Amino acid sequence: MPPKSPPIFEFLLFEGFSNMVLASAMEPLRDVRMNSGQEVSGWRVTTLDGAPVRSSSGLQITPDGSFDEGETNRTLVLVAGYHVRDQVTPTLLAKLRTATRQAERVLALDTAAWLLAAAGVLEGQAATIHWQELEAFSETFPKTEVSTARFVRSGAFLTCGGASTALDMMLSLIQELYGSAAAFGASTMFVYDPSRQSELNRGAARLEQRGSPKVLEAVNLMAERIESPLSTAELAKQVSLSERTLARAFQRELGMTPGKYYKILRLQHARYLSEETHLSLEQIAHRCGFSSASSLGRSFVGLYGRTLRDTRTQERPWVKSAR
Template identity: 30%
Template sequence: MSKLLPDNSARYWSGRGGDAPIRFGFLLVPDFTLIGFGSAVDPLRLANMVARRTLYQFVTLTMDGQPVRSSAGICVQPDLAATAATDLDGVFVIGPNPIPTSGNEPIIQWLRNLAAKGVPLGGVDTGSYFLACAGLLDGYRSTIHWEDMDALLDRFPRLVVSNKLYEVDRNRCSCSGGIAPVEMMFHLIGLGGGGRKVASSVAELLIYELRGPDERQKTSLRDVSGASHPKLVEAIKLMECNIEEPLSMEELAEHMQFSARQLERLFRDTLSCTPRQYYLQIRLERARQLLTRTNRPIADIVMACGFVSFAHFSHRYHTGFGISPSAERRRQTTDPEKAAKES
């Protein structure tokens, strides 16, 4: 387990003391991610099993108490309406994908009311976006799913947002997507009545290798490709760090103390493409992320991803994804089939 944070987070996440179970509420926002919800709840269930007593109780919530569908289309019947939930020792917002741009005010006001009562609050996946909208992450460290980090910082540029798997800062916590909630819950179990011994036992039951809060989110194409050649990883890292002003192949090879021919052979032998093609893929993926996850003007995205003109960018984008950048942007707010036809 990672070391306890020096900000005395334990006192916020250890409940009311004594033998009373720690009671958490999980707000399921429409289109919430099932994997995020399951990854947050199951470690608590296992902690109870390992301790052979009820360390944690948890309830599922929706704003109106009505069933809610996950992003996978699976419908969940909540235990309570959010406004009916009382005596909670912590509340976690299980965020949706994508983040809704309207209709969030009831959630925001409810979170503010909880914060005013001193209830610790957490965000899972995109859940921290709702905390930020409520002004409840000001002065706290936080994180969010890496695909939504730009959108969060564009709207709230003064927030302290990291690319770590999770952050626990006093009475706030947040984590990225996928199974990152498992990591965060291990940490919170360690802070709570279960202690590190129970947290470690839960990790063993899940056949899980514990990682600390300083572990970074894995966002790069080199992780997806499973590249293991040290020089290949070095080359891709250089590409990822130089998107706005792309390096030439000669400059890239020089940084690596390679010849351009050696660099070309390395990529062809391991990834079946040229370094130039792979570099373009990285820049296009970054552009797509900014198009679909932020409201930045397309002209700004063209520059941020190192393209010399909109025409050049549009041609490359359409070739790579089968849709124009403008249609991709429209598709976020209009009917997908209609936008596809316009591409």
């Protein structure tokens, strides 16, 4: 029997969805897929009839296809926004009832929990929704346990409100599916100036309630020293820990040693430089702390299963255009 392929994340968009909510859920997945050395889920975007839809800001999105409620082995992500009540039709509700029975899990972002509740699938479940709809949601669907939490998991259903809560929910799901290191990496994908981001409580600092300050401090040091990597002993000294204690903290919180995480961070940066610049492989190697292009190449193949040169010429199937 052939191995089961990873489930697809299917983003079902409704007219009036929020661009920020969609990006907050999709971009962490892009980061995980781009930086993971393992086979992970892809995604596609659909609408009920396969026709383009407009976001709340007027941006028109052309989907990959139309929604098929009978499809299996997928994580279904509903993204709704304004005028959600106008989306409710008998046809849609029937499709949602079928689709939620078939899906691995169902995520409802922004106001999309309203659609699930209208379909009756949230009866007896806990859920949340965009804060502006909380009171009306509670009154309209008394058989659903309404929560004010940032996001709620209840059985196969995950619900959240706005963009920042969608990001939190997706990072939590990424940690569950792909591990703490993947979630940590996705959470810091916009960190380019670690010291400035730390001051602003962004990047690694935004996880202070989830990870130990010493691990976060060490990761920020790694990000600052990509070109001239610190040894584990030097890292430990700078964060005032013993090597053994630092190693235990990384193993507990990220599931790997500091050295392995550091190498992954450097290889991710090498991949970025390969795809986004015209630097030679030798130049990339030195900018990422490797002694030579061949040394970088061996490590890169070991993590990604393909060469750095391939990343410059190979079309990535989950990206339709360069930017």
